[in-house]
Amino acid sequence: xxxxxxxxxxxxxxxxxxxxxxxxxxxxxxxxxxxxxxxxxxxxxxxxxxxxxxxxxxxxxxxxxxxxxxxxxxxxxxxxxxxxxxxxxxxxxxxxxxxxxxxxxxxxxxxxxxxxxxxxxxxxxxxxx
Numbered sequence: 001x002x003x004x005x006x007x008x009x010x011x012x013x014x015x016x017x018x019x020x021x022x023x024x025x026x027x028x029x030x031x032x033x034x035x036x037x038x039x040x041x042x043x044x045x046x047x048x049x050x051x052x053x054x055x056x057x058x059x060x061x062x063x064x065x066x067x068x069x070x071x072x073x074x075x076x077x078x079x080x081x082x083x084x085x086x087x088x089x090x091x092x093x094x095x096x097x098x099x100x101x102x103x104x105x106x107x108x109x110x111x112x113x114x115x116x117x118x119x120x121x122x123x124x125x126x127x128x129x
Contacts, residue, residue: 007056008079012049016058016079019072026067 008016018033019025031038031046038046050070053059058079062069084099092098103109104117 008053008058008083009049011045012053012058015046015049015053016072016074016076019059019070020076024062024069024071026069028067030070 014034015030018030022029022033025033027043027046027050030050031042034046035042050059050061054061054070058072058074060071060073062071084096088094088096088099104114109117
């Protein structure tokens with residue numbers, strides 16, 4: 001099943017981020033990592049979110065033990081790419097140039113980030129030669 005990047009909600013993204021940052025986890029561990037604490041309703045919410053993420057192909061579930069362990073099956077960079085592509089398709093007619101221009105010209109990019117971007121572009125140019 002192909003993942004639609006816009007189908008990943010902010011709540012689902014919070015769980016994916018916890019899995020990316022800390023590795024495989026049980027529902028209880030994710031409740032603690034994402035919400036800090038919680039009762040039965042928070043546990044049930046996380047369980048439902050993980051079921052949705054599993055259906056979307058974003059997480060895998062290890063059912064070999066009595067307590068299931070969840071692992072992210074989509075890379076952060078892959079999801080970023082899909083989401084940026086969807087934004088470019090929706091707002092820029094499929095072109096990444098207006099999106100990248102806005103990001104680079106925006107106030108949020110530091111000198112170090114601009115240098116890193118130049119290095120990346122130079123490396124990609126050398127690969128194509």
